[in-house]
Ligand code: 4AD
């Protein structure tokens with residue numbers, strides 16, 4: 001009967017059959033130690049020359065890394081073995097003998113590894129990262145589903161921009177109409193929130209990001225909750241509970257993977273409410289003080305957007321994620337509600353992850369005013385006819401509403417403690433990278 005490596009603890013003393021791939025093969029005289037991986041784990045087999053047929057011994061000897069292999073043997077608990085078990089092999093079947101697998105245990109450069117992403121996925125670290133991603137996604141869904149949100153998917157082909165016109169991917173839509181790949185499902189979320197109250201969309205998102213940074217992909221996954229009858233504060237309260245829940249699930253379910261990644265668990269254990277909240281004005285003050293002390297390179301001007309070094313400096317003051325709110329309207333999207341006391345301020349929030357991970361969540365409260373929205377659409381040079389349906393949401397039952405978007409890759413990179421978000425998605429899409 002086929003058994004999975006992750007379940008070996010339930011089969012100690014029993015004979016099992018494992019189906020997988022050869023991770024590594026060592027031999028010494030009359031002993032061979034094939035390491036087998038099956039997608040659920042890695043286990044070392046022990047082959048004693050005299051305990052298997054000569055055919056099996058000869059078939060195993062020349063196998064290359066990543067050969068496809070089925071082995072049968074008895075499970076033995078061994079505290080020295082990685083994973084705690086070994087298999088005394090009695091039978092084996094070579095499914096395919098592979099040679100010269102390009103990715104060996106030695107160091108390879110990032111471009112080489114990315115070119116071989118389809119094979120790189122089999123290595124231990126990449127496997128661990130994508131298991132963490134899986135748990136992040138599952139936690140996101142469970143949290144929102146259990147909190148009364150309804151999943152309402154939004155379209156990928158859209159007729160207009162949501163997050164500025166500079167990062168739009170244009171596609172030919174049967175010749176007669178221009179279409180763009182979605183930058184955010186938010187505008188549609190606002191429609192479904194008026195129908196269901198609390199909604200979320202979760203899917204691929206596209207931005208023609210011309211910059212090569214460790215935080216940007218051109219295709220990424222974003223989850224966006226949206227709530228009717230909600231304010232900026234409600235969005236911040238939700239973000240805080242949401243991120244804490246995700247971190248707790250990762251800590252709970254990905255113990256082995258966090259070990260593989262050598263992730264400092266205490267960094268994730270610190271992600272508990274309440275998160276510090278900082279008005280943009282206060283953030284600017286802290287940046288100015290940092291500049292006076294020579295800790296910040298350039299003097300930050302009130303009114304600008306926070307750059308990556310600014311975000312890193314601000315969040316270095318805290319162990320928890322930092323929520324910066326009330327940004328200058330000029331650096332935020334057209335749909336944001338203004339501060340009733342200060343028109344130059346938008347009711348937006350960015351959640352900055354610690355350890356230099358930067359913005360993982362962006363969101364806020366949306367305007368309810370038909371006139372203001374109409375004016376903003378014109379001021380941003382957006383085509384009004386494409387937004388008529390969106391204006392309808394302010395014509396018919398306009399209520400305060402708020403929400404945010406979280407990039408799954410940025411969240412996963414942070415949970416894993418890795419440098420670049422390109423390793424958090426099976427097949428990353430970036431400037432200059434469309435393959436494999
Ligand atoms: O801050 P952003 O642009 O917000 C929005 O799109 C809002 N409409 C969301 C909403 O309120 N419903 O993007 C939200 C998040 C960012 O905080 C970041 O985590 C991620 O999406 N993100 C990216 N992730 C990877 N690569 C990129 N190029 C990203 N751009 C944004």
Ligand code: MG
Nearest residue numbers: 350359361362
């Ligand atoms: Mg943002």
